Amino acid sequence: MPVKMQPTSVIKVNLGIDPNGRVQRFFATTCAKHMDKYVPFDTGALARYHIEGGNKIVYNQLYARYQYYGISKNGKHLNYQKDKHPLATSYWDKHMWTAENQDVVKEVQNYIGGKLK
Numbered sequence: 001m002p003v004k005m006q007p008t009s010v011i012k013v014n015l016g017i018d019p020n021g022r023v024q025r026f027f028a029t030t031c032a033k034h035m036d037k038y039v040p041f042d043t044g045a046l047a048r049y050h051i052e053g054g055n056k057i058v059y060n061q062l063y064a065r066y067q068y069y070g071i072s073k074n075g076k077h078l079n080y081q082k083d084k085h086p087l088a089t090s091y092w093d094k095h096m097w098t099a100e101n102q103d104v105v106k107e108v109q110n111y112i113g114g115k116l117k
Helices: 008-015 022-038 064-069 092-112
Strands: 050-052 057-059
Touching: 022 050, 022 057, 022 092, 057 064
Parallel strands: none
Antiparallel strands: 050 057
């Protein structure tokens, strides 16, 4: 008896793991939540006004690029206000992932209802 398989793209959509699927959106939202404490903070606009796409998070402020790379328009290194966000840093996504990837993975596992190996 032949086995009929769905195309990979259909399987991904059904599981919610395609770029705009429910699991991918949950992963992006979870990452954004965990990154918040690493995002530089003055008024809070940078962290507050971000856009979570299926497979990306966009910090939508004119100065976001400078904050992310930690370099001013003049090429000088930025000093982040540690009194408001003690963990604020450049490359906040990478710092968050290094420190909290296990927590993010557990949250996604709980969301999908099981463990991934």
